[in-house]
C-alpha cells in the first residue's frame with residue numbers, strides 16, 4: 001500500500017515571517033499523519049525557520065529544498081549546496097521542476113547529477129517530469145515524460161528514496177488541471193516505465209504525485225485514481241485553509 005503524500009511547493013513566495021506563520025498554522029491544525037505524509041518545500045531562506053517550527057511542534061512534517069547545486073562548496077556565487085540545505089533541516093529535494101527546466105534551462109543530465117548528489121547524502125528526491133502544451137498537442141506527451149524519467153533516473157540503482165511528480169506544464173499555475181483520467185493515464189505510463197527499469201516490486205511501491213492546479217475541489221477526484229499517490233501543490237499550498245483541505249481530502 002502506498003501512503004499518500006501531499007507536498008506544498010511554496011516556490012519563490014513568503015518572507016521568513018510569513019513562512020513561519022503558515023508552517024505554524026499547519027502544525028496547529030488537525031492532520032491525521034497516519035493516513036497521509038505531508039511535506040513543505042519553502043524557499044532556501046525559509047528552510048531553517050520552517051524546520052524549527054515543525055520541530056518545536058513535534059509534527060512529522062518533512063521539509064524539502066526546491067533545488068540544489070551539484071557541488072558541495074566553492075566559488076559558485078548565488079548557488080546553494082546540499083550540505084547547506086541539509087544542515088538547515090531539509091530531508092529531501094525537489095529536482096527537475098518544470099520552472100527549473102524551462103525558465104533556468106536545466107537539462108536532464110544536470111538534473112540526473114543532482115539526483116545522484118541527493119541520494120548519496122541519504123536524502124530523498126522528488127523528481128518532476130511533465131510535458132509542455134505543444135508536446136501534448138503534437139501527441140508527444142508520453143515520449144517526453146518517459147524520456148525525462150529515464151534520463152533523470154540514469155544510473156540510479158534503487159527507487160527507495162525517490163518520489164516521482166507528474167506535472168503537465170500547461171496545468172501549472174494556470175487553473176487548468178489534467179482531468180483525473182488523463183492524469184491517471186500518464187501515471188500508468190510512468191509506472192509501467194518504472195516496472196521495465198526497476199521491476200514489479202519497485203513499480204508498485206514508488207509514489208507518483210500529480211501536480212498542476214491541484215485545489216480543494218479537485219483533489220478528491222484526482223486521488224481516487226489508482227496510480228495517483230499524492231499531490232505536489234503550488235498556489236493552493238500558500239493558504240493554510242486550502243492546503244489543509246487538500247491534506248484532509
Ligand code: PGA
Pocket residue numbers: 009167171172173174175211212213214232233234235236
Ligand atoms: P500549481 O503549481 O499548483 O500552482 O499549479 C504546482 C507546481 O508547480 O508544483
